[in-house]
Amino acid sequence: LAQFTYAQEETPYIYFPYSVGTIWAYAQTNPIITANYTLAKFLMLTKPIEEVVASLDNPYLIGFSIYVWNTEYSIQLARAIKHRWPSCITVFGGSNVPKNTDPSIEENTSVWLERHPFIDYAVINEGEQAFTDLLLQLLDTNADSIAGLAYIKNGTYYHSPPNRFLRLSELPSPYVLGLFDDLMLEAKENNLILNGLIETNRGCPYQCTFCDWGTLTYQKVKQLELDRVYSDITSFAENEVELVTTADANFGIYVDRDNLIIDHICAENTRTGWPKIFDGSWAKNL
Numbered sequence: 001l002a003q004f005t006y007a008q009e010e011t012p013y014i015y016f017p018y019s020v021g022t023i024w025a026y027a028q029t030n031p032i033i034t035a036n037y038t039l040a041k042f043l044m045l046t047k048p049i050e051e052v053v054a055s056l057d058n059p060y061l062i063g064f065s066i067y068v069w070n071t072e073y074s075i076q077l078a079r080a081i082k083h084r085w086p087s088c089i090t091v092f093g094g095s096n097v098p099k100n101t102d103p104s105i106e107e108n109t110s111v112w113l114e115r116h117p118f119i120d121y122a123v124i125n126e127g128e129q130a131f132t133d134l135l136l137q138l139l140d141t142n143a144d145s146i147a148g149l150a151y152i153k154n155g156t157y158y159h160s161p162p163n164r165f166l167r168l169s170e171l172p173s174p175y176v177l178g179l180f181d182d183l184m185l186e187a188k189e190n191n192l193i194l195n196g197l198i199e200t201n202r203g204c205p206y207q208c209t210f211c212d213w214g215t216l217t218y219q220k221v222k223q224l225e226l227d228r229v230y231s232d233i234t235s236f237a238e239n240e241v242e243l244v245t246t247a248d249a250n251f252g253i254y255v256d257r258d259n260l261i262i263d264h265i266c267a268e269n270t271r272t273g274w275p276k277i278f279d280g281s282w283a284k285n286l
Helices: 018-027 031-036 049-055 071-084 109-115 128-138 181-189 226-238 255-272
Strands: 002-005 013-015 043-045 061-065 089-093 121-123 149-153 156-159 193-198 243-246 277-279
Touching: 002 013, 002 018, 002 071, 018 061, 018 128, 031 128, 043 181, 049 071, 061 071, 061 128, 071 089, 089 128, 109 121, 109 149, 109 156, 121 128, 128 149, 181 193, 193 226, 226 255
Parallel strands: 002 043, 002 061, 013 193, 061 089, 089 121, 193 243, 243 277
Antiparallel strands: 121 149, 149 156
């Protein structure tokens, strides 16, 4: 599973691959998946394409989470992997996957998939349930009915409208599960500072056209369990993660609750000295 970040010498902060980590953490809650699939590794650092391909061992499937800073790199890597292993299944999700599935509109998921024939599946919007369903359906070689999935098969474009993932209480924490332990070692070996992404809620009540959250699909805001948020913060403190950034669209929108989260960060800093910096996208009403 790949979610590439980058670091510059003057700002050596890199992000944990939180999106794909959460997707895999949720997939592991299904015993059929744990019995049939093994995660080889997370790919996080942008290295020469040839080097990354050489590090792989005949992958069955590779999933990419893409945004503005890693889209072209991920596409180049997917093309190289497909050339090396034509049977490898490539799955793309994330904000830079086109969300418009209407074939009558010029810029849509269908056109994007036609331009990138080495991409087998595109996940629209949230990926936890769609990716899990895809893994299950691939065992039966049939993925026709998965909500939020788009693909081209035998020249025909298929898609099913996405559903909101509302069961946030069912999302295990990739940090608490230790899924990123190897990545922390890799970051230290490369003298990089890991940035702990944390999610406390998901959704946005606003409709700003310039923003990736600005869609009615995400209008209702859902909260993650507060104990889950506390556990993530404690994990950052115990692993000496310096910078914590919220992935929320509007941190501070729930004033009393978000003050408790800040209090917990301060308490962990007092106890361990970590984390040292907190940042986020703040609520528009502050």
